[in-house]
Amino acid sequence: MALVLALAGLAVFLVVPPFLPEWITFLLTLAWAKALAVLGIVLLLRGGLLTFGHALYYAVGAYTAGFAVKFLGVHDGLVVLVLAVVTGAGASALLGLLLARYRGVHFGLLNLAFSMVLYAILLKFYAVTGGTDGLRLPTPLLAGVKPDAQHLRLTIYYVTVVLAALLLYVAYRFTTSPLGYTLRAVRDNEVRVEYMGASVSQAIYCSYIVAGVMASVGGVLAGFSVGHIVPEVSFWTQSGEFVFVALLGGTGSVLAPVAGSIVFEFVRNYAFKYSPYTWQMTLGIVLLIIIFFLPGGLWSLTGIARRWGFATRRWSR
Amino acid sequence: MRAVLETIGLTKFFGMVRAAEDLSLSFQEGELVGIVGPNGSGKTTLLNVITGYVKPDRGRIRYQGKDITGLSPRAVADLGIARSFQMPQLYLSLTVLENLVLALAIRAGRAREFWAPLVRADRLDEARRVLEQFDLEEHATHEAGQLPEGARKLLDVALSFARRPRILLMDEPTSGVSARDKSKVMDTLVPVLKGTGVTTIFVEHDMEVVQRYAERVLAFDEGKVVAAGSPDAVLADPAVRRALLGQP
Numbered sequence: 001m002a003l004v005l006a007l008a009g010l011a012v013f014l015v016v017p018p019f020l021p022e023w024i025t026f027l028l029t030l031a032w033a034k035a036l037a038v039l040g041i042v043l044l045l046r047g048g049l050l051t052f053g054h055a056l057y058y059a060v061g062a063y064t065a066g067f068a069v070k071f072l073g074v075h076d077g078l079v080v081l082v083l084a085v086v087t088g089a090g091a092s093a094l095l096g097l098l099l100a101r102y103r104g105v106h107f108g109l110l111n112l113a114f115s116m117v118l119y120a121i122l123l124k125f126y127a128v129t130g131g132t133d134g135l136r137l138p139t140p141l142l143a144g145v146k147p148d149a150q151h152l153r154l155t156i157y158y159v160t161v162v163l164a165a166l167l168l169y170v171a172y173r174f175t176t177s178p179l180g181y182t183l184r185a186v187r188d189n190e191v192r193v194e195y196m197g198a199s200v201s202q203a204i205y206c207s208y209i210v211a212g213v214m215a216s217v218g219g220v221l222a223g224f225s226v227g228h229i230v231p232e233v234s235f236w237t238q239s240g241e242f243v244f245v246a247l248l249g250g251t252g253s254v255l256a257p258v259a260g261s262i263v264f265e266f267v268r269n270y271a272f273k274y275s276p277y278t279w280q281m282t283l284g285i286v287l288l289i290i291i292f293f294l295p296g297g298l299w300s301l302t303g304i305a306r307r308w309g310f311a312t313r314r315w316s317r
Numbered sequence: 318m319r320a321v322l323e324t325i326g327l328t329k330f331f332g333m334v335r336a337a338e339d340l341s342l343s344f345q346e347g348e349l350v351g352i353v354g355p356n357g358s359g360k361t362t363l364l365n366v367i368t369g370y371v372k373p374d375r376g377r378i379r380y381q382g383k384d385i386t387g388l389s390p391r392a393v394a395d396l397g398i399a400r401s402f403q404m405p406q407l408y409l410s411l412t413v414l415e416n417l418v419l420a421l422a423i424r425a426g427r428a429r430e431f432w433a434p435l436v437r438a439d440r441l442d443e444a445r446r447v448l449e450q451f452d453l454e455e456h457a458t459h460e461a462g463q464l465p466e467g468a469r470k471l472l473d474v475a476l477s478f479a480r481r482p483r484i485l486l487m488d489e490p491t492s493g494v495s496a497r498d499k500s501k502v503m504d505t506l507v508p509v510l511k512g513t514g515v516t517t518i519f520v521e522h523d524m525e526v527v528q529r530y531a532e533r534v535l536a537f538d539e540g541k542v543v544a545a546g547s548p549d550a551v552l553a554d555p556a557v558r559r560a561l562l563g564q565p
Contacts, residue, residue, distance in 0.1 A: 178422040179431040185408040185419060192406040195368070196420055197394035197480065198428035206429060 006255060013161055022153050027269060029157045029225045031261040032164045034058075034245070036218030038257035039171055040211030041246040046175065047207055048187030049103070053111030054242050056118050057212040059234035060084075060091045061219025063122065066135035066229050077140030077159065081220055088216020092209045100205040115234050122231035134230035137223050160221045164258070167214060171254040174210055183207050215242075244283070248290055250297020259298050321346045321516050322367070322398075322484055327376035328540075329362055335540040336362035340376070342535065342542070344484070347514045349507070351521055351531030351548065355560055358537040360520040361403065364486045368400050369393040380484070399477035400486040403520075404493075405469040409462030413453060413472055416461055417444035420479040444479070450509045451475040467498040474506055478515075485510065487519040491526055499523060503530050524561070528552055536560065 017025050037058045044051055061084040068074040068083050099110055122129045129135070139152060147155040174180045182203040185193050190200045223229045232238060241264075249260020264283075271282035294300050320343040327340040336359040344350060352360045365371040367378055369390045378386045380396060388396075408416050418440045422428060448454050451471045456464055461472060470490055477485055490506060491499040507530050510517045521527050527534055527548055534551040536544040538560040544551045551557055 173434075174431050176434050176436070177431045178419065178427045178433075178435045179429055181411070181415065181419045181435045182423070182428050184410060188408040188410055189406050192408065192476070194390045195394055195400060195406070196423045196476065197391055198423045199391060202429060206431065210431070 009255075010161075010165055014158070017157055018154060025153050025157050026225065027265045028262065029153075029160045030222055031265040032157075032160045032258065033218045033221035033225060034242070034265075035257040035261035036164055036167055036221070037215035038242050038245045038249065038261055039168070039254060040214040040218075041242050042249070042251050042254070042257050043171060043174065043183075043207055043211050043214070045246060045251050046180070046187065047183035047204060049204065049208075050108050050243070051111040051211075051239070052108045052236065052243065053113065053115030053239050054211070054215050055234050055236070055238035056095075056111065056115035057088050057092060057215035058219040058222070058238065058242070059115070059118055059122065059229075059231075060087050060212075061216030062223040062229040062233050063129065063135070063219075064088075064216070065137055065220045065223045066130075067128075069137060070135060075138065075141050076144060077142055077220075077224060080140065080224075081163070081217060084216045084220040085213055088213040088219075089209055091216075092212025093205075096205045096208040096212070100201045100208060112236055112239065115239055116236060119231050119234040119236075122234055129231070132231065134228055137227050137229060139227075140224050156225050160225065163217065163221065167217060168254050168258070171210075171214065174207075175254060179203060179206055244287060246297075248287065248297055250294075250299035252296060252299040252303070256297060256299035263298060319346060320344065321381060322518075323379040324363075324367070325377045325379065327363075327366060327378065328374050329359075329366055329371065330374055335359070337366065337373070337376075338540040340540070340542065344516055344518060346483075346516055347511075348516060349511065349530065349532045350516075350518045351527040351534045352518065352537060353521060353524065353527055353534060353551075353557070353561060354537030358560070359540040360537050361488055362540075363537075364400060364488055364518075364520065367393070367486065368398060394480065397481075397483040398486070399480045399482035399484070401470075401473040401477050401488060401490065403488040405466075405473035407461040407464075407469060407472055407476070410460060412458050412460055413448065413464070414441070414444055414457045416472060416476060417447055417479055420476045424480045447475050447479050451478075452505045467494045467502055470494055470502055471505060478509070478513075481513075482515060484516045484518070487517065489520055489522060491521065491523055499526060524552055 017028065037054055040057065041051060041054050064084045064087040065080045068080045074080055095114055099107060102110055123131060139147065142159065182193065182198050186200050186203055193200050219233065245260045245264045246257065248264055249256035267286055268279065268283060271279035275282060290297060322344040324340050324342045327337050329337040334357070340363065352363070354360050362371060366373050369388045369392065372387055377384055380398065385393060385396060408419070411419065418436055421440045421443055422435055448457055453468060453471055453475065456468050464472065474487060474490060491502050494502055503526055531548050534546065534548045535542050536551050536554065536557040543556045543560060544554040
């Protein structure tokens, strides 16, 4: 049943956009791309690990695309995506060697520290990174074919949604696998996990790499959607935004980050439109409302709906 | 019968506190050994040292003739030594069935598998069999965090048992359980453990439980064994009665 609903939801996202204004398609593209970075945070949260620096891998993906275009002359989006998977996995595998040993606030802040180191590098190495100007990402080829300029926005949207849906499926498989359950078990009771013969640090390390790859792919997709990347993609506010969206959506499902990300993009867009000087306050109020009334995030609405549906059936009997 | 587990001159101090001093013990295959002693006498320390949670200051531990001193809890678990805890150590947000199915997957060396689903028909069947043995079927779909204390204790042992260990160490399996349920817990556990021939060492405060279920008893005081033998003989020993019951 859940699979049918998920596929029906995906069908809506595939069918409706051609009838929407272009700016909404752009917002949706960005939301789906960023949802992948948020998904990485959600996966780690299932293991009780909160990172305040996940924008690091988002930036690794975005700049992989920038460097591939600038230095390697690679213009095919699919090749760039493969490169981003490699760099995202490589960077998270390297840093994970250290970070998988930490928990709690140390884990969160060490991630933040590394993301700020990357931010400084992106900012200062002007000749390579373009500094504050960033790097331009031209329209990518898709399997060697240049997308039709008239339908460019829609094409990028579809590529983003299809890839994100594939990665959501990967994340779903991950969460229902022994490794996904071991990660949940780590959150509940590390001592027991070790006494049962599983490695806590290996479970965290592997999950950290999966989360890094997700964010890296999200960075590429967002980069191609915007057409330009700047060092701020690695700044702590970007990581904070991902954590915000993770809390907004909830951790109850791999689909929750998509719901959270879409709601966030639209709330921010309208908040900025109607109160350009106080839009952050609007976002803050939205988060407070969520924390007070839906501590499990927007996804907990599905549980409420299920209970309500159950109650309705009972009433109708 | 042959010794499956031996400690040789095992010594552990925590500062000035003597938790184990020159302990040389031998446990035979398939036996059910109870360990008694007052608080701080070193009972739990012995379990912690055997399972690698605490490193001994001196001495060796041999399991099936192999030196396992200083191995990590995970390495000790892989060799076939499992333990349960005084405070049940469960995955509280998972259901009882998920707790067990995960234990089975870890036992099969599948903890790092990230594509195949955890819940498979063969694992479910085996988990249900274990639940049946431990009289936990009615709780199968309940989250472990919602279980009553007696069921938590049983699940804690069931998780260790699901690893099919050669040796099972139980730390106060009836503590925190009502007097009425103590017999129920032990009456459930003991036949299952005896039926599989697993060597069981259990720490217990309740003398009645030890007398009724243990085949051999070790009485600890200040990190040393002050008496060893049959339950009746040990519990009648004046040194044990002094240490445990404060009798002159």
